[in-house]
Amino acid sequence: MITAIVMIDAETARIPETAQALADLDGVAEVYSCAGDVDLIAIVKVRDHEAIARVVTERINKTPGVVRTDTHIAFKSYAQAEVDAGFHLGE
Numbered sequence: 001m002i003t004a005i006v007m008i009d010a011e012t013a014r015i016p017e018t019a020q021a022l023a024d025l026d027g028v029a030e031v032y033s034c035a036g037d038v039d040l041i042a043i044v045k046v047r048d049h050e051a052i053a054r055v056v057t058e059r060i061n062k063t064p065g066v067v068r069t070d071t072h073i074a075f076k077s078y079a080q081a082e083v084d085a086g087f088h089l090g091e
Contacts, residue, residue: 001045003074004052006060008040009067015039018065025063027055038070049073 030043
């Protein structure tokens with residue numbers, strides 16, 4: 001499974017509707033509204049790189065209210081439990 005983090009600039013007046021439309025797309029696992037440099041962050045989880053291209057360019061970028069996207073591919077996932085376990089090795 002490949003994970004991509006998509007930072008999304010959206011039309012301010014349409015953020016809630018845009019977020020829901022994005023959350024309803026196949027391949028989009030989660031959508032967060034947030035403060036800061038971007039309006040929304042979408043977590044895309046798919047099987048291959050071609051699917052990321054389809055989800056971002058054919059679905060997310062064409063969703064009404066989306067102005068701009070910036071996509072980041074995740075290499076490795078770190079969970080708090082995994083980090084904590086690494087510090088407890090050898091105890």
